[in-house]
Amino acid sequence: MRKTDLPDIGDKINIDLLDNKIISENKKLVSQIIDKIDDYSMLIATPIFQNVIIPISVGEIIKISYSKKSLGVYGFKAKIIGRKNVSDISYLKVKRIGEIFRVQRREFYRLEILLNTQIRTIEDGNEKTIYALTKDISGGGLRVISKEELKVGSFVQIKIENNDQPINVQGEILRCSQYEESNYNFEIGIVFKDISEKVREEIISFIFEYQRKMRKKGLI
Secondary structure, eight states: OOGGGSOOTTOEEEEEESSOOSSOTTOOEEEEEEEEOSSSEEEEEOOEETTEEOOOOTTOEEEEEEEETTTEEEEEEEEEEEEEEETTEEEEEEEEOSOOEEOOGGGOOOEEOOOEEEEEEEETTEEEEEEEEEEEEOSSEEEEEESSOOOTTOEEEEEEOOSSOOEEEEEEEEEEEEOOSSSOOEEEEEEEESOOHHHHHHHHHHHHHHHHHHHHTTOO
């Protein structure tokens, strides 16, 4: 483990509740590092879900994941060893109980969000741009809905719109199936290809920041 792999004070973190059945298993909670006691123990904000504080018990095991700029996403298991309230704000004291690991692509958190997206492809020597809408996005890929079909296995250039600046990345079509829940005809799964750590970090940072804003509004 390197010192640079550790989360810093103020870093946003995601929490997986490994034994808590209060919320669905595929939901991640958003929190923040408030203080660091040493390389193993730290103080974090008690997570809130749908504007309600989640009662995580002392002794419970959780998984914490976080993004390190230009390095990727890391995680570790931790144990809740204490609780405290300061000025009506709830905190948890946690202790790392395992080694820090780098989060693999399949473990990237998938954020459900609608974003306008342009997908450029070349078929039979002809370049074509189609307009789609994301259903969700992660550091490893995205799922979109489109009025046009795309060939599985084809490589595409993707432009994802957001409020700051567009994200441009290459991808490969993994699946394309009929979609009947809206005016869009196809649901398309895309995995990112030849993506730099810088661009992946931009996507992950966007996801973390969006979660932070939604949490502040009490929407997650």
